[in-house]
Structures are given as C-alpha cells and as structure tokens.
Amino acid sequence: MESKELVKLQPKKNLWKPEEDLVLKAYIETHGEGKWATVSKNSGLKRGGKSCRLRWKNYLRPDIKRGDMSQEEEDLIIRLHKLLGNRWSLIAGRLPGRTDNEVKNHWNTHLNKRSHRGKKRIIDSNNDKESNKKIRACNNSEETCRLSSTSIAETGLDVMEKEKEEKEESSSMTNSWMDETQSFDCDLDCPILPANSAVLGFEDETFNLEPFISLEALGCGTMDCDSHLRWIMP
DNA sequence: AAGCGATTCAACCGCTCGCCT
DNA sequence: AAGGCGAGCGGTTGAATCGCT
Numbered sequence: 001m002e003s004k005e006l007v008k009l010q011p012k013k014n015l016w017k018p019e020e021d022l023v024l025k026a027y028i029e030t031h032g033e034g035k036w037a038t039v040s041k042n043s044g045l046k047r048g049g050k051s052c053r054l055r056w057k058n059y060l061r062p063d064i065k066r067g068d069m070s071q072e073e074e075d076l077i078i079r080l081h082k083l084l085g086n087r088w089s090l091i092a093g094r095l096p097g098r099t100d101n102e103v104k105n106h107w108n109t110h111l112n113k114r115s116h117r118g119k120k121r122i123i124d125s126n127n128d129k130e131s132n133k134k135i136r137a138c139n140n141s142e143e144t145c146r147l148s149s150t151s152i153a154e155t156g157l158d159v160m161e162k163e164k165e166e167k168e169e170s171s172s173m174t175n176s177w178m179d180e181t182q183s184f185d186c187d188l189d190c191p192i193l194p195a196n197s198a199v200l201g202f203e204d205e206t207f208n209l210e211p212f213i214s215l216e217a218l219g220c221g222t223m224d225c226d227s228h229l230r231w232i233m234p
Numbered sequence: 235a236a237g238c239g240a241t242t243c244a245a246c247c248g249c250t251c252g253c254c255t
Numbered sequence: 256a257a258g259g260c261g262a263g264c265g266g267t268t269g270a271a272t273c274g275c276t
Contacts, residue, residue, distance in 0.1 A: 014245070015270085037261060053262075054245070089264060104265075105243050 016055055020045060024052055025060050058099045065097025069106055077103060078111055 027043040033056065036049030045052060058064070069077070073095055080091045088100035088107075095103065 016244085035261085048246095049261080050247090050263090051245075057263095058244080086265065100264075101244075109242055 021060060024055060028056055058101050063097055
C-alpha cells in the first residue's frame with residue numbers, strides 16, 4: 001500500500017516528473033512488465049506499484065497513441081459502449097494505442113455529453129411521460145441502454161433528421177471499414193462492424209447481454225446473444 | 235489584463251478477481 | 256477451503272488550462 005503520508009507531503013498533485021518517467025521506462029525495458037510491487041523498491045522510485053503500473057500502461061508504453069481521437073475511433077467507442085457499458089478496458093482493447101483511462105476520459109468529457117444532449121433533446125420534444133421515464137432510467141443505468149433509438153416515439157423533427165444523418169454516416173463508415181478488410185472472423189481485433197445481418201458474439205468471455213441489444217441499434221444487423229464474440233457473416 | 239467559472243485529463247482510491255500457498 | 260497478495264478495473268478527484276466577461 002502506498003504511503004499516504006508521502007502523498008500528503010507533496011505540495012501539488014503527485015504528477016510524474018520526466019526523470020521519474022526515464023527511470024521507470026529504463027527499469028521496465030530491462031526487467032519487463034509485471035511485479036509492480038517490486039518495481040518501486042528496485043527502481044528507487046518513490047512510487048507505489050499501482051502508480052508505476054498506471055504510468056507505464058497509460059503513458060510510457062511504446063505503443064501508446066497520443067493525440068485527438070479520430071471520428072472512426074469515436075464512433076467505435078460509442079458503439080462498443082452501447083454494447084458493453086462502462087467496460088473501459090474492454091473498449092480500449094479494441095482501439096489500438098488507446099488506454100482505458102483515455103477512453104473513459106474521452107467518453108466522460110466528449111461523447112457522454114454529446115449523447116446526453118441528444119437524449120435531452122428527445123425528452124424535450126416528447127410529451128409522452130412513459131417514454132421520458134424510460135429515457136431517464138436509461139441515463140441512470142450502468143448497464144447497456146435498453147432503448148434503441150427507434151423504440152422512443154420521437155416527435156421532434158431535428159431528432160429524426162439527426163438520426164437519419166447518423167445512420168447514413170454510420171453506414172458509410174461501416175462500409176468503408178468493411179472495404180478495408182476481407183476477413184470478418186476478427187474477434188473485434190479489427191474495429192469493423194459488418195454492414196448488415198452479421199451476428200456478433202463473444203469468443204472468450206460471457207457477457208450479460210440481452211436480446212434487445214441488437215446490431216440494429218448499432219446501425220446494423222441482429223445480435224445473437226448466445227454467440228461468441230466474433231463477426232459471423234451470413 | 236485580471237478574474238472567474240467551465241472543462242480537461244493525469245493520477246489516485248477502493249474494490250474485485252484470480253492465483254498461490 | 257480459506258486467507259493473503261498482486262494485478263487490474265471503474266469511479267472520482269483536483270490541478271492545470273481554457274475561454275469568456
């Protein structure tokens with residue numbers, strides 16, 4: 001366990017200094033990842049194992065991709081979040097070079113806000129109290145949103161237009177991704193969503209997915225929740 | 235230019251899970 | 256079977272930065 005006294009003594013938040021980064025990087029390049037508890041001891045860093053692990057995983061790893069998220073990445077995050085909920089490490093695992101922390105922060109600062117705005121607009125434009133209740137429940141739920149956009153009786157014109165735009169955008173993006181790869185048995189290692197009627201399942205993990213989660217909600221196809229996580233083309 | 239609220243994101247915290255003894 | 260320990264995860268915090276007045 002990290003010394004709380006040590007942390008308290010720090011004048012500011014315990015930001016990593018460049019020299020500490022160098023020490024950690026050099027240590028891991030020599031000894032490899034893992035055994036984080038011993039890293040601080042052996043490297044001489046005044047950091048706990050957790051802190052070292054986080055710093056390496058989120059910033060020092062050579063395969064980290066820095067910079068703004070691309071439109072494709074954002075789109076994939078939104079879709080995977082719909083599917084998996086707040087399983088940030090799982091989502092990040094499908095975005096090469098991105099970390100769970102980065103994905104989480106990006107979701108909370110950009111994407112969540114955006115989707116929340118969208119939902120609020122739906123609520124504002126809808127007098128159906130039952131639908132509003134469902135939307136709120138959806139917002140509060142940690143699990144995947146149970147409402148596909150089409151299950152809500154939207155009346156606002158802007159909402160319909162926006163949805164249409166999103167569908168077209170999503171479809172064209174999906175198709176362009178599909179054009180880039182010929183292999184669909186990709187276990188989501190490639191960020192591809194098939195254009196239509198493909199089945200998505202889970203190869204090595206069991207998720208508590210329910211039948212309402214459909215690729216239709218993600219912009220394509222239908223979901224067989226008993227499958228393993230892989231794209232299965234018809 | 236200064237003040238201040240809003241936003242971003244690096245880092246920490248607490249919990250769970252899996253492995254080992 | 257049970258307890259200890261380390262690794263990993265998601266939620267939260269707060270310093271730094273941005274942008275508006």
